Amino acid sequence: MESNTSNNNKKKMIVINGGHFSDLTEFYEEISNILMKNAGWKAGTLDGFNDILYGGFGVFENGQEVELIWKESQKSKSDLGFNATREFYERKIRQGKPFNIELIQQKLDELISGKGQTLFDILIEIIEDHKNITLILD
Structure with a gap:
């Protein structure tokens, strides 16, 4: 059995909830609130969302393994369709x-x-471009 001596290597679990937003502006608000707590700026564009996913200035470190769970993703797929x-x-x-x-x-x-x-497809593609992030559509 492998021992995990460092907490820094632990996978960070992050949940976004499609029930909390119904358009792209509200998505940016939700993702900023979850990923950028107290960072002083928010994502407002697709490029800005991509930048946040590199980590290092929000709730996870650059390159840290992240499990991103997108709850109510079918609602988001429709809302951002x-x-x-x-x-x-x-x-x-x-x-x-x-x-x-x-x-x-x-x-x-x-x-x-x-x-x-669709916007939903584009957001998924942006997330999947970050190899340290595992996306789970719930």
Whole structure:
């Protein structure tokens, strides 16, 4: 049997609850409250969410093994699905600069044709890009 002498190597368990949010702005609020307690800033973009997941300035250290449990993930999959994603892209297209309108239009076209990712898919992909984080959809 292996002895675990260091608590730093213990896997950190983090739970986010899809029942606590119903759109991307509320998701950022929830994830910031859970992962960035007392850090003084919040995620407000997909890039910001990705940055938080590197750790080191929130509730887990850089590279620390994390088990992220997403409760009510089916609700989130619906909330952050086709309609929310279409609105997300359309809002960026209306705003224009600094966004790459051609790229966003392409992503919107892919979404409408059934080939594109929803916001939920994008969030999952961002999480799964961090090899130290194990995602469990509950």
